[in-house]
Amino acid sequence: MSEAVTSFIRNIEESERQYRICNACRHCEGFCPVWDAMERRNFFDAGDIKFFSYLCHDCRDCFYACPYSEPHEFGLNIPKLNSTIRYQIHSENTWPKAASGIMNRSYLSGAIVFLASLMVLGAIAISTNGYLSLFSYHSTFYDVIPYNIMDDAGLALGFYILGMWIIQGLSYWKSIGGRKRHLFNIRANVISMYEVFSHKWFKAGELGCDYPRETGTRTRMFFHGAMFFGFISAFIATMIAAYLQRFIGVNPPYSYISGPVFFGVLGGALMIIGGSGFLYMKRISDKQKADNRMLKADYLVIYLLVLISITGLATLAIRATSFMGLILVIHLSLVGTLFAMVPFGKMNHIIFRYLSLLKNNLEAGGIGVKMPAPGAESS
Template sequence: MFKVKSPPPPLFQRGEKEKPLFTDKEHEKPPFEKGGLGGFEARRVLNICNVCGYCNGFCDVFDAAQRRPALTAADLAHLAHLCHGCRNCLYSCQYAPPHEFAINVPRTLTQMRQHSDAAHIWPPAFAGAFRHSAMTTLLLTSGATALLLGLIWLLEPNPNVRGFYRVLSLPLMVWLAVIPLSWSALALAIGWRRYWRFTRPNAALVTWRILWLALQDVVLMRNLRGGGHGCNDIDERFSHLRRRLHQGLLAGLGLSFAATLTAMFYHHALGWNAPYSIASIPVLLGTSGGIAIAFATTGLLALQWRGDLTPTTRSARTANSTVLLLLWAVATSGLALLIGRESAAMALLLALHLGVVIALFALLPYSKLVHAGYRIIALVIERIER
């Protein structure tokens, strides 16, 4: 049976600044030096967990930590990304605050994860954009939307075409999306490659079976099951809501991607130009995906702000909320554009939607979204070792 305690008191009061996790100055070293991602507090907490062993079975983190008694910098980075923030360990821990050991694994690994993500940003000069993701998102979204509004105002409408292409040509829209997306793909590939080389086990062999099992872990979100009882999404009560909302978000993104691929096939292979009818496959897929994303992000935002702050940090919650709001804006602006595509407001709606989409593409390596690749790598490594 699982032992459940009352939620521990907050570690800091309103208005009080968060205390940094890393007290040994190791975070000031270059990220790939030996120990450059370490921290005395992270090692202290996980060493106690390795001795205790009570939370083994909640998720993969604790079994993986026991296989890593040295808790090197690479070990800590791996464990931080393997942690899904389930929070069961905090509410079940007999050494959680106000105990003098003050064990808070979710918060410790959250700070470790934030530090690791920033350390693997490429180029490193852009790490500040990640640390201040809310301001970066606001500036990029505003700038991209203003650029599109300016282009629509400057360019003459083309009366010979229908729909969106009347105000912005297809090649122009494609290039506006391809440029930031290409840069982001390069930055993500470099960052993820560095992380893989930093955390991979010696003689790691990745097979198709390993990839298939890791993909199942991603889709089923096994580490958000809390050992079967669910996670502590808001407080000490068990729930599967956050896992289901994440799965809904993943499904919505998949449907939206499928809609884009289908529209590309219609345009390039069949010669059918947009806009497509409401009953067409691209519109049905895109509408379903947009509704799923909007619903899931709304639910996750509600959980974010209703939940106890003790297992996380204000900076992490801000980063999470920022990317959820951006995804919500992409989904809702797309749905609004679908509804108003034949109205006089079409040009404005198009600028708003493309503006947030361009910002999303540009922010893929410099927002919370970057964690998706690191987490998949962590799950692959876990499958290799099991």
């Protein structure tokens, strides 16, 4: 048995031990959906432990509220265990399996993909428009990287992520005991979407997250919200630009009050605020309550999002100067790195967390419950 498998089994067993204590205590009920999901079970298998770990939003309230937390002899540290199990979920559901080590070497992998993207895009810019295209004034981005190349690469990356998410998501769904036919339950999907957009569980009841320190605040919710809505805003900007070009025939540069520029600037600014806040909170947070490998993957994604936002705004600010070509190539290389790394890094938390919320809401409605709660009807 490999060391990775042995350590996975050890962590699952340790999680079971800790959750059995919690299930007898239940003091932390209301902090997050983990406790309701736990109450529906009389025993926990590996699938349940994985399901719980992605219902956990790492608020850390249970650690500080618990009289049995480390250094008590019971040695409870639910946030850290969940962080470790989440890391293992990423490795376990990576496809192809040979790529499962990428997340363990987040920084190195990110640097290699970035340099490769930079070389490819630099070569495209130079071979298409000559060496000077990187250092001279252009009236449009497409004088640096041709429109059809940008368009094809964007579409290819979009389908690549969608395909990988379907493969990895189905693998995770099966591992937590989900049934395929339940994936499209409208009620559970609507509630889960509401929870995602409202950041409901970042409130940890009304107490707020004990993150980065033992003081309940909504700061983490605010910064996560800034990154989340910033990302959506940047996506809307890209979609509007694609629509204008494909269907209306209006090409960039767009005016400062146009849809692509407005949503792009808003998204970039929000991601810089959210990302910087997250980086600061992570720096001062207690590292004993997180898995170090997961932390590195977190840092990589946040750095990439902040750098993408800074270079994106810089591209706009200096679009009338001779530096635009160079900054654009760096910006697109960072974007390519973020998207190429999605299936092998922290960004996959989007799909795993959503599926855990979905399963929780299905079970709350009496669907797919292993040990039916009183009054609930199992399907």
